[in-house]
Amino acid sequence: MNLLITGVTIADPNSQFNQKTCDVRVEQGKITAIGNNLKPANKEEVFDGTGAILSPGFFDLNCSIGDPGFETKEDIETATRAAMSGGFTGLAVLPHTKPVVHSKGEVAYIINKAKGNLVDVLPVGAVSHDLEGKELAEMYDMQQSGAVAFSDGSKPITDDGFMSRALQYVKGFNGLMMVHPENKSIAGKSQINESKTSVLLGMKGVPALAEEMHISRDIFLATYHDAPLHISNITTAGSVALIKRAKKDGVKISCDVAAHYLVFTEELLNDFDSNYKVKPPLRGKSDTKALLNGLKDGTIDAVCSQHRPQEIEFKAVEFEIASYGIIALQTVLPLLIKAGLDAGQIAEKLSINPRKLLNLPVPVIAENAEANFTVYHPAKEWEYNTANNQSKSANSPLLNKKLTGKVQLVYNNKQLQAYG
Structure with missing residues (x-):
């Protein structure tokens, strides 16, 4: 899955792009480009990251x-x-x-x-x-x-x-x-x-x-x-x-x-x-x-x-x-x-x-790095309810409550999952 995320703010203390607003391109599981005004390529999914954070x-x-x-x-x-x-x-x-x-x-x-x-x-x-x-x-x-x-x-x-x-x-x-x-x-x-x-x-x-x-x-x-x-x-x-x-x-x-x-x-x-x-x-x-x-x-x-x-x-x-x-x-x-x-x-x-x-590899938001990241909007409100609860169980006091901070994308192991 090839992906272009535009206008997203990077939050990664180990990255040279930390706290910068950039476009991020992912091809075949790798981050291939980070910069500004990257042009969409053929057969590339584009996600508008305005206001969102991209984190490992x-x-x-x-x-x-x-x-x-x-x-x-x-x-x-x-x-x-x-x-x-x-x-x-x-x-x-x-x-x-x-x-x-x-x-x-x-x-x-x-x-x-x-x-x-x-x-x-x-x-x-x-x-x-x-x-x-x-x-x-x-x-x-x-x-x-x-x-x-x-x-x-x-x-x-x-x-x-x-x-x-x-x-x-x-x-x-x-x-x-x-x-x-x-x-x-x-x-x-x-x-x-x-x-x-x-x-x-x-x-x-x-x-x-x-x-x-x-x-x-x-x-x-x-x-x-x-x-x-x-x-x-x-x-x-x-x-x-x-x-x-x-x-x-x-x-x-x-x-x-x-x-x-x-x-x-x-x-x-x-x-x-x-x-x-x-x-x-x-x-x-x-x-x-x-x-x-x-x-x-x-x-x-x-x-x-x-x-x-x-x-x-x-x-x-x-x-x-x-x-x-x-x-x-x-x-x-x-x-x-x-x-x-x-x-x-x-x-x-x-x-x-x-x-x-745990002595595990730490993902870094950098060019040529394996893509393992989360994109979330820190100000977006959503309701946690039985329809979007993904667990088999329902023992949360936050069910049917409005929450602030919404995950929009996750990417790892060459797989992408997007949320509305």
Whole structure:
């Protein structure tokens, strides 16, 4: 598919055309020309990019799909359709499937099933067999088969000795562990943030301490082993402060935050809407402010979707028994725009840094480069509804709401997808 995009503003800190308004030509999967007043060629599709941003394709570090085993929640086909609609050209998919992705067989299954897709689907292998936190999974074999990192998904690794051995093992072959920070003995069965809101709602709260103690432990272990470690889904001001200090001390630590924690706060739970039930829980306004500051000063390396599809019978129930999670692939961009991130910050946190963390090639908007990009209009309004929801599931509090920030084109693997 040959394509000419006219009058688009490029947002790519690694490109010599960063922040410039240009025409961009793509032929046979490569960017062949970037300039002004490029003339349309024969059999070339032309897209008017006036007012739009062209960024390296978005990449998600933290996506859950149901394939294999839970395809009624989401399968690879629907997940990649949702990803494209949200501007993502790459997904790192978590291992909490059935069977768990804890050997090279499951890794190969995902890679083979996702072949030929516009969206790169890259498996994250489990740290522990069956996510039980007791026996190390076949991490080296999984890496050799294509796993890009290792995680027990939304399950924290509670055993300190096991965590220490896992870090030591992964360091031996330059792997990366991504961990969910939760001290379960302190969090208990609580489901919302510990605060005035939890008191008013009459529910036992999860203190910020449960997240921060777990991160403190992991910082000590990463320091002891001099091993890289990635903290997924941070949500508190204290977590930002801990990681900032650790980075200053030279610890090889990185972290991400899901887009909804930058906009949603615990006050949204006053109506007990289970679509706002996430793990970790939504926090307070001071935490949201600290997370935004952490993104801007470089403490937080990346933004992710934390996409967690759930069937309606697991969400349309009382809050206390509802499952955790939000479908989020199609709404990350509007939330980042609402949070106040500019085009350069979005490219850095959603396109460049996620791939750097996984040692993947980073797309660059440059002549003769492989075309892997997203075009979006930051001011265009659209309604997210059941007609354009590409996920199999519908557990989003943003459905039937007007959002600002619309993906218009995605291009990768010599394939183009356009949206009206």
